[in-house]
Amino acid sequence: MARRARYKRRRFQNTAGMIWASIVVLILVTVVSISSVSLVKKANEYQAREEALVAQIEEENKRSAEIAEFEKYTHTRKYIEDTARDKLGLVYPGEIVFRNEDN
Numbered sequence: 001m002a003r004r005a006r007y008k009r010r011r012f013q014n015t016a017g018m019i020w021a022s023i024v025v026l027i028l029v030t031v032v033s034i035s036s037v038s039l040v041k042k043a044n045e046y047q048a049r050e051e052a053l054v055a056q057i058e059e060e061n062k063r064s065a066e067i068a069e070f071e072k073y074t075h076t077r078k079y080i081e082d083t084a085r086d087k088l089g090l091v092y093p094g095e096i097v098f099r100n101e102d103n
Contacts, residue, residue, distance in 0.1 A: 073079050084090040091097055
């Protein structure tokens with residue numbers, strides 16, 4: 001009988017140990033799952049931010065190209081003539097200027 005009691009006690013201890021181990025494993029799985037969900041959320045946020053920054057870089061590159069193109073244009077004779085006509089009202093000799101009566 002003493003053997004049987006020891007066997008039952010060991011079996012109960014093994015069962016209790018397995019239950020505690022299962023609880024610990026479930027807690028760890030839950031914590032890891034919650035952490036992974038938050039990490040995935042952060043990864044998605046970072047991905048969206050990276051895409052926005054890449055789009056902003058592309059816009060700035062286009063703007064830079066436009067500025068470079070305008071700089072080239074400002075160094076041409078055509079720009080100088082257009083500016084002299086618009087801002088200073090200058091014309092070539094013998095050129096006829098038409099104006100609106102509203103002005």
